[in-house]
Amino acid sequence: MIEIKEEELAIDCFLLAGRLLMQSGAETYRAEDTMLRMANSQGLTSAQSFVTPTGIIFSAGHQRPTRIIQIPRRSTDLAKIALVNGVSRRLATEQITLEEAYEELQRLDRANLLFPTWVQIVAAAIASGCFLILFEGMWKDVAAAILAGGVGFLIFVLMHELTKVKFFAEFTASLFVGITAFLAVRFGIGIQIDKIIIASVMPLVPGLLIANAVRDLMAGHFVSGVAKGMEAFLTAFAIGAGIALVLSF
Amino acid sequence: MLWVIQGVFSFIATAAFGILFNAPKKTLFHCGLAGAIGWLIYFTLQKQGVDAVPASFAGAFVISIVAHILARRFKMPMIIFSVAGIIPLVPGGMAYNAMRHVVENDYLASIQYAARAFIITGAIVMGLVFAEVFMQLIFNMIRKRKAKAIGDVM
Numbered sequence: 260m261i262e263i264k265e266e267e268l269a270i271d272c273f274l275l276a277g278r279l280l281m282q283s284g285a286e287t288y289r290a291e292d293t294m295l296r297m298a299n300s301q302g303l304t305s306a307q308s309f310v311t312p313t314g315i316i317f318s319a320g321h322q323r324p325t326r327i328i329q330i331p332r333r334s335t336d337l338a339k340i341a342l343v344n345g346v347s348r349r350l351a352t353e354q355i356t357l358e359e360a361y362e363e364l365q366r367l368d369r370a371n372l373l374f375p376t377w378v379q380i381v382a383a384a385i386a387s388g389c390f391l392i393l394f395e396g397m398w399k400d401v402a403a404a405i406l407a408g409g410v411g412f413l414i415f416v417l418m419h420e421l422t423k424v425k426f427f428a429e430f431t432a433s434l435f436v437g438i439t440a441f442l443a444v445r446f447g448i449g450i451q452i453d454k455i456i457i458a459s460v461m462p463l464v465p466g467l468l469i470a471n472a473v474r475d476l477m478a479g480h481f482v483s484g485v486a487k488g489m490e491a492f493l494t495a496f497a498i499g500a501g502i503a504l505v506l507s508f
Numbered sequence: 509m510l511w512v513i514q515g516v517f518s519f520i521a522t523a524a525f526g527i528l529f530n531a532p533k534k535t536l537f538h539c540g541l542a543g544a545i546g547w548l549i550y551f552t553l554q555k556q557g558v559d560a561v562p563a564s565f566a567g568a569f570v571i572s573i574v575a576h577i578l579a580r581r582f583k584m585p586m587i588i589f590s591v592a593g594i595i596p597l598v599p600g601g602m603a604y605n606a607m608r609h610v611v612e613n614d615y616l617a618s619i620q621y622a623a624r625a626f627i628i629t630g631a632i633v634m635g636l637v638f639a640e641v642f643m644q645l646i647f648n649m650i651r652k653r654k655a656k657a658i659g660d661v662m
Contacts, residue, residue: 284529289585337531337591341584348583373530382527389521393514393547393596412528453608457600461521462528466595470587473633477640499607506611 265357269301270319272361274328277308277315279343279367283336284467286474287483290315293347297360300351312486335467338372376416383462384409390461396454403440403449407459411436415463429497433460437505456502465494511548518547518596525592535588538578543593546571550597560624561631564597568635571597576643590636599628 273294280290290310294317298306305320312333318325343364350360374382387408388401396404415432422428436459443449468491476484522543526536550567554560575589582588602625609618 285585286587335529337526337529337585337588338533339530341532341535341588344585345583374527379528382524386521386524386528389517389524390596390600392517393521393551394601453601453604457604460604461595461598461600462525464595464598464600466525466598467529467587467591469598469629469633470591470594470636473636474587474640477637495603499603499610502604503607503611506608 266303266319266323268361269298269303269357270317270324270326272357272364273297273306273308274315274317274326275361275364275368276343276347277310277317278328278330279364280340281310281312281315281330282333283339283343284333284471285340285343286471286478287312287480288475288478289340289344293344296351297347300353301357310480311482312490336372339367339370342367342372380409380412380416383412386462387411387459391454391458394454394458396458397450400449400451400455403443403455404458406443406448407436407439407455408462410439411459412462426493426497429463429494430501432463433498433501434504435501436460436463437502441505456505460498460502463494463498465491468494511552514551515544515548518551519544521596522547522592525595529592531588531592532584535578535582535584538582539589539592542571542574542578542589543596545574546593547596560599561627564599564628565631565635565638567597568594568632569639572636572639573643576639594632594636597628597632599625602628 276297277290277294280293281287287310291308294308294310294315295306298304298319303319303323307318307320309316313330315328315330316325317328346355346360346363346367349355350357355363373379384405388405391401391404392398411432414435415428418428418431419425437456440449440452440455440459443455444452449455468487472484472487472491475481475487519540523536523540525543526539531539546567549570550563553563553566571593572586572590575586575593578589579586602621606618606621606625609615609621
């Protein structure tokens with residue numbers, strides 16, 4: 260049995276780990292599993308956790324405190340998932356103490372591990388160009404796809420910064436993808452507008468959400484699974500609506 | 509030549525997606541590898557005249573298995589390696605066609621495309637799930653055999 264003060268610290272630590280995981284786009288069962296593993300390693304063997312995409316409830320056991328933490332925003336940050344995973348693994352194998360783990364998690368919470376925005380935009384542009392070839396488009400269209408993909412992702416980043424509404428950002432981004440592709444075809448840079456648009460919206464596709472929704476459903480986390488599936492569906496709808504708006508002209 | 513081009517471009521595309529998803533830097537190469545293997549299987553099957561649904565299933569299945577093996581090696585969550593890889597398989601073209609027909613008020617054709625996109629997404633998902641179950645069985649078997657070997661020595 261550990262002291263009350265230490266227990267508070269331990270629960271703070273577990274909740275922070277869970278929040279970081281969910282914020283970075285980990286599967287729900289991974290967040291629950293990680294928190295319980297950490298708790299077990301600290302002697303809280305009867306701990307329970309309930310994780311949803313928007314909040315975590317963690318109880319340290321019978322007659323012990325139960326705490327809630329909110330998850331206000333979510334993004335995709337696989338590197339952070341790997342690092343938090345590493346911290347919990349080292350805590351469970353007693354390579355680090357609880358204090359060290361908490362400090363490291365707090366540092367991770369503050370750290371921005373994302374690639375610089377311009378690198379992301381370049382990556383999105385390159386990916387769009389590659390997808391055009393994968394979807395058996397024409398070599399002449401590669402430049403147009405790179406341009407449209409880059410513009411689309413740039414708009415997505417800008418609008419997300421500006422409005423904080425993900426679906427609106429996705430809608431505007433796909434709208435601009437459509438406009439750029441249309442202009443490219445108009446001015447003779449591209450030929451097949453369909454292929455250019457399909458390749459260029461790929462960076463906006465909610466791949467992580469789809470994969471996570473399924474893994475959550477399979478693990479029996481129906482609340483999270485359905486919620487994430489819905490988010491993926493809405494994202495797909497936002498992209499489709501943006502493209503539809505361009506096509507209707 | 510066609511296969512080389514497809515392999516290289518799917519590798520670059522998946523690795524670029526690794527950057528968008530902020531995969532750890534040292535795993536970017538392996539993310540790309542998983543994606544390229546999955547895409548080549550999908551592409552080869554499609555060229556052999558296999559329907560897109562089983563081809564997507566096979567692609568996702570292999571990506572997930574590769575991701576599981578890499579996850580064990582790197583001691584990292586497997587989604588790091590699988591999410592970027594499945595992106596090329598996502599039926600963007602179908603979804604686009606569905607949307608285009610909606611705009612043209614041709615709802616019947618649109619539903620056909622949307623249903624197909626839905627089924628292909630389902631196939632990708634089933635590929636991921638099947639691979640997960642499959643890998644769990646294999647790992648359990650290996651663990652049991654190891655435990656038995658240790659028991660024999662004792």
